[in-house]
Amino acid sequence: MARRERPAGEPAGAPRQLTRRAFLTRALGAAGVTSAAAYAAYAPEDWPGAARDADGLRSVPAVKPFRLTDFRVAKPVGAPDVAVGHGGDAMTRLRKALDALGGLAHYVSPGDIVLLKPNVAFDRAPVLAATTNPEILAALIRLILVDCRAQEVRVADNPIESPADCFAKSGIAAAVASAGGRVYLPDANAFRILNTPDSRLIENWQFFHRPLTNANKVIGVAPVKDHNLCLASMGMKNWYGLLGGRRNQFHQDIHELVSDLSLMIRPTLTILDGTYVLMRNGPTGGDPADVRPGDAVVAAVDPVAADAWAYRHLLSRTTELPRYLLLAEEKGTGSASTEGRVREIA
Amino acid sequence: MMARARNPVPRIRQMLRITNARIASQAVFFGLFVGAAWATWTSRLGGYPVSRFLELDPLVFTTTLLSTGYVYRFLGAAVLIIAATVLFGRVFCNWICPYGSLHQLIGWLFNVRSHRERWAANRYRPIFALKYVGLGVFVVLAAFGSLQVGLLDPICLLHRSFATAIAPMFDGVVDGTRSALAGAGLDLPALAAVKLAPAGEPRAFIGSFWIGALLVTLVALNVVVPRFFCRTLCPLGAFLGVLSRLALFRINRDASACTNCNLCLTRCEGAADPAGQLRLSECFACMSCIDDCPEDALRFTALRQDPEQVVATPDFGRRQLLFTGALGMLAFPLLKNNGLNTDASYSPGLIRPPGSVEEGEFLKKCIKCEQCLKVCPTNVLQPAGLDIAGPEGLWTPVMVFNLGHCQLTCTLCSEVCPTGAIRRITVEEKLGRGPYRSRGPLALGTAFFDRGRCLPHAMQIPCVVCEEVCPVSPKAIQTEDEEVIDAFGQRVLLNKPFVVPDLCIGCGICQSECPVTASRAVYVTAVGETRSAARRLLLRRRSVLAAQAGAGDAPAASPGAALPATPGQ
């Protein structure tokens, strides 16, 4: 309170007295502070502005999950579910596969914002096949931007190791920059809770949300890798890279989780990069002896069939399919049977 | 007010006076320091000389030369500062030192004293000689082989504070701003470029509170005593003060022109008594006294110096010198002989970054500047507390794998280390490839399993995240597979992990990814590190032998044999 001057005319030395006006002001102030505190403390919870929290549950932060739209596009009549391109360079193989599927322009429209999800989980050189090959990614970005006249291509992943290093050392950052795409690196603010109805493990889970803001097409671009626990890491397992939170718990039931991922996101296309195939020691690799050149690019509208084909033909596994493919089949994502659904273009 | 209108010096000449050059210099060097802190990051480093302030530090140069007998990599750059000091005195303190500039800035900003109070505050006090005691103790310790100068050296201290306290705080503010703006519908990805360490997760440093508190305390003391740290504690200032007796140039007072008005004390940074006999060892050559002398009696000159107007040596007699020497010799065994960091008894968490030299050598070289912590992309490097490294190793870098892991193809810490405590290595050397095959990879430690906590081992729950992320090939974590009926009658396939110690490089990614947080089911301890013969675990690495057999290499060099020359820059 400001210094109060002695009113003029009051005799010096006389005992100071409160004026009536000052007294009323003070009393009003005291009453205001007290009643405000009392309102905050005791007003019932449904009163406007009430702060009372009798059982401690009101103060629990409300989770406001978001949902993803379905990014799928119906394939043209007569197109196969899975197309494989062999021979030539990355662009040639990719074009062969996409053309057999009806052409990329059928799936990506002018003005679209397209999210590409490569697998950049580790800071490995491209030849070690632990990450998506940058050439195929660059080729795909060019096709999307030039042929399909998309508005923007985003590339995002939430790697296990340092994101900046993983993107740099896998060659993906440079490839994306040269092709005209934009890399989204995860940070603490980039995640939101995603609601996936019908999934068993990730009904509400932290999800790398930022690159998906306003995106209307999503394409997974995954390498084909060996994986000790779930046998193979291919197109469906790739979506693991958009999860946040304590995702290392999922190894306790990895097959259920991977099949849940196929419910979580319904990509426009799944592209499997068979430039190099990591045959063993996956998913990290690290030794060129683990890698086999695959000379194939798989493009598919059915992620389950694509994985099943790649498991048999790129990883050359004759053992039964990974269980997650069968679970995904049960959950209605697609069909693991590749009979008559695959077209290979040499 | 009225005073300036009367100054006869033309405005352009006023602008070009030397104190403005000093302020520009301080601004530029402080900017370079912050820029270096910004560039000390994996995606920005390029070829920037981000550790050059440390490498220019003559005290680091001298003490590492004393402790090791050698001058590492760029440390010779300190000759520039030594030369500048013997020419111009302690110009480093008020023209270059970013920590000095920070003190001066804060002191100036919060200085609300009257002129008379300023004169009193800027007079020399005997306590200012304390810094020479500190310097003496540090030098004696270094000569005995324990480098402690980094605790108080201003460049080390500021780097350390920036890396562990200021950068996380600043980045937190930037992140908060960004998310607030995003909440308002405005996403500014460009803000990530402003962050000093733009990692995905907010960075955390164990014990950064104490480092930050020390910085804040020292800076806040400027309000009580101007330039308190620089005048009283700074060992680098003391070192330069000793050197500055050789200086050619100094402030010289023309006693005949002086009216003893004391105005020269108003802004004297070093408390060097320009009004009387100049204490040369305390003068920062800030040149403010020249500006403040209405009689033009003060000049910074090499010629026409009045020998009566100077005290060239520090206020530090032989008695104090003897006392200081004794203190240093007493401090050395106190630091060393506490049984916390010997080859028989050392903390399991004393895991040094890749390229680190053997522990005894490491403590002779590490100046605790935390440049390695700043550049580490995964946040695994942490300042060691007393519990891990003892008082001698306080704030030296150790790896805490609960917070991160050592990324396989990354050697950035060895790139920025100014003193070679972390020797500069290439990825090839780190992984034991190419010319380093016969020696194998640099292991930081060895992973162990706590089978009582491991999910497949103890609880019949599938997991093996550790095996998945193990980055070496073949994997150092292998599994024994077993099918069991669990408590709920389900058949489950358990991949029970175990460690192949020959292949383990101690990178700690298994520990950092282990879902059994709180206390991890797989953890890395320091035993088995390749840098130390005495802390080794295996008689030999079978994997290296196998690699040699496959390649037909010459037999492995015996442990401790000369390493291939590191390519210089």
Add this chain to the structure above:
Amino acid sequence: MGKRLNMRRFDPHRLFNPLPRKVLRRHVGGGEIAATICCGLGLIGVCLWVAGRGADGRARDQFLPPPAVAESSMPDQLYHEDPPPNLPPQTGGGREMHLPAQAVGGREMNLAPFPPEILAGGWRLEKGVETYTPDTLFEKIDGAAEQYLSFGCRGMAFAALANGGDSLTVELYDHATFANALGIFAAQRGATAPVTESAGARYYETQVGAIGVVGARYVKIVGSAPGSAVVAKARAVLAALAALPEMAAAVPHLYRLLSGAAPGVTPGSVTYERQDVFQLGFLRDFWFAGKPAAGDQARYFLHDAGDSAAAQKLLERFLGEQEYEYRTVAPAGSWTVMEHQVLHTFFAVGSAGAIVFGIDAAESRQRADAAMAELREALAHGTA
């Protein structure tokens, strides 16, 4: 002075420095100005130098050069298995294990490696097909696994079929080569059991099933109870397996020589021993055939040593070992005949090119000589 300078007292309510920066001096010399300009230029120089250092001089150190990666790829076999080869289903020794309870779930596609025909005639799978690797084989056939492994077993698939009250189990062992499969077949077969050969399968029937060789596979089909239905089903399963294209395996020429060219030898009597032939560690890969004539214990044998020098060397070593039990009757010539010092049976061995041939346990020297002549004739004929 108090007027010229602001001598304001310390004011605790003031936050920041109240004094403007003032210059009291009256002279700024030319040298000082020159020094200031030099300082400014120096600072600009420092900034330019630092900016120039930004070009990426470090990045190359942070990548492992691909040649270094490739060159130092570890050839060690300590912990590495080879990448899974392209094997017929369920026979590879990969680490994939089976999760019957959840993985199969009654899905018909998991019949592999068996063809769907094994379910013909109303048979159904009792539970999922189980597969075993060399490491886990003992879990199924504890104790007997060693014998299979000694013949190079790479894996086993097991199916249990049922049809009404009948049930039978099919064990399909993958031995990688026809010779190995024949070897284990011969080792487990009673000497007198008649071998039937039909459509790529060699087998003999038991009361409760059939045991045989299909290509490189050894198949054991065992029913729960004797009965013609079970045996017929076993035959049908063998036929179905033999019809699979991936079951085709090359038949070695020594087998063909012994079974076709050598006189009087029936295909059923041809056997194969993989290791420790004649209890000698250095003898491996021998083919044997005996005439089924009653009382005749004699066995022909053939071995392909690779080239004639190796054959010669093997022969010398073999003869050296035999001298402990035999005495030499006819030392030289095209072959060597020896007589057992106790049993007085005759043993003869010789070589023709890379092939080592001989007869064991002949009752007379004439019989041995005749057999050797026959064999050499057959070899000359067969190899011509």
